[in-house]
Amino acid sequence: MAAEPAKHDVFQAIADPTRRSLLRLLSEGEMPVTAISRHYPMTRTAVSKHLRILADAGLVKERKVGRETRYRMEAEPLQELKRWLAYYERFWENKLAALKRYVESDEEGGEPGLSAIAEQRESRTE
Amino acid sequence: MAAEPAKHDVFQAIADPTRRSLLRLLSEGEMPVTAISRHYPMTRTAVSKHLRILADAGLVKERKVGRETRYRMEAEPLQELKRWLAYYERFWENKLAALKRYVESDEEGGEPGLSAIAEQRESRTE
DNA sequence: ATTATACGAAACCAAATGGTTTCGTGTCAA
DNA sequence: TTGACACGAAACCATTTGGTTTCGTATAAT
Numbered sequence: 001m002a003a004e005p006a007k008h009d010v011f012q013a014i015a016d017p018t019r020r021s022l023l024r025l026l027s028e029g030e031m032p033v034t035a036i037s038r039h040y041p042m043t044r045t046a047v048s049k050h051l052r053i054l055a056d057a058g059l060v061k062e063r064k065v066g067r068e069t070r071y072r073m074e075a076e077p078l079q080e081l082k083r084w085l086a087y088y089e090r091f092w093e094n095k096l097a098a099l100k101r102y103v104e105s106d107e108e109g110g111e112p113g114l115s116a117i118a119e120q121r122e123s124r125t126e
Numbered sequence: 127m128a129a130e131p132a133k134h135d136v137f138q139a140i141a142d143p144t145r146r147s148l149l150r151l152l153s154e155g156e157m158p159v160t161a162i163s164r165h166y167p168m169t170r171t172a173v174s175k176h177l178r179i180l181a182d183a184g185l186v187k188e189r190k191v192g193r194e195t196r197y198r199m200e201a202e203p204l205q206e207l208k209r210w211l212a213y214y215e216r217f218w219e220n221k222l223a224a225l226k227r228y229v230e231s232d233e234e235g236g237e238p239g240l241s242a243i244a245e246q247r248e249s250r251t252e
Numbered sequence: 253a254t255t256a257t258a259c260g261a262a263a264c265c266a267a268a269t270g271g272t273t274t275c276g277t278g279t280c281a282a
Numbered sequence: 283t284t285g286a287c288a289c290g291a292a293a294c295c296a297t298t299t300g301g302t303t304t305c306g307t308a309t310a311a312t
Contacts, residue, residue: 045260049260067259084146174289175269193280
């Protein structure tokens with residue numbers, strides 16, 4: 001019972017720059033298709049298809065008002081992205097913490113655990 | 127001077143489920159290509175191409191050791207995703223806060239500002 | 253009633269994507 | 283030195299993607 005079919009997932013939906021832009025635009029409020037498409041250098045139909053993909057991912061909802069279809073953003077599905085990301089945060093946080101220790105100790109001899117960071121900081125100049 | 131060419135961006139890189147899985151796998155540690163590809167129902171070459179795309183986005187780094195190429199994860203570029211996401215968090219947080227107020231007040235008459243939530247909670251059974 | 257507007261569906265197209273097989277090269281092992 | 287192993291490059295292929303134009307239909311305006 002329940003649950004959307006979700007033919008397109010959130011990761012795929014936000015992969016396209018135009019769709020990310022659409023999301024941003026709609027975050028300012030509901031808007032009908034023609035008004036939306038005025039912001040883009042492509043046909044209304046193309047924009048409409050992007051909106052469909054966003055809708056499949058649950059990131060926008062449509063509402064018919066007279067002869068127009070108004071779209072609005074739905075941010076909730078982005079929580080999945082946030083959860084996914086949470087797993088990886090510790091990795092860059094560890095590295096930042098290590099870097100901080102390294103800088104504060106201001107020693108030059110690179111301890112083994114920090115080699116990756118040292119390498120990164122030197123990656124310029126051959 | 128400086129700055130990666132970044133032919134592939136992070137959003138596109140993580141759009142593919144296989145690549146997300148690769149990232150997860152490599153988060154456990156450095157691994158050579160053949161070992162990596164044993165986890166997937168596709169050829170080593172295919173995996174190699176996914177790794178290339180991840181590398182283009184800066185999400186993995188390679189290191190040659192003897193005849194093998196070992197890959198490791200680099201989480202930092204995911205910070206871009208985090209920053210992107212930060213903009214949208216307030217939207218679902220607002221909604222959650224509104225829902226909380228709604229539930230706690232346990233009134234039945236829907237105030238105008240909460241119509242979207244009411245609608246959402248009733249969306250079944252027409 | 254007629255015309256104009258707003259939109260989606262359909263058919264179509266070029267390019268990108270995700271995969272394959274085949275082959276060449278560098279490196280380790282006998 | 284002769285294999286065997288690890289890998290990437292290249293050529294190729296089917297499907298998906300991002301876009302177009304054309305058309306039909308519902309609603310609003312005259």
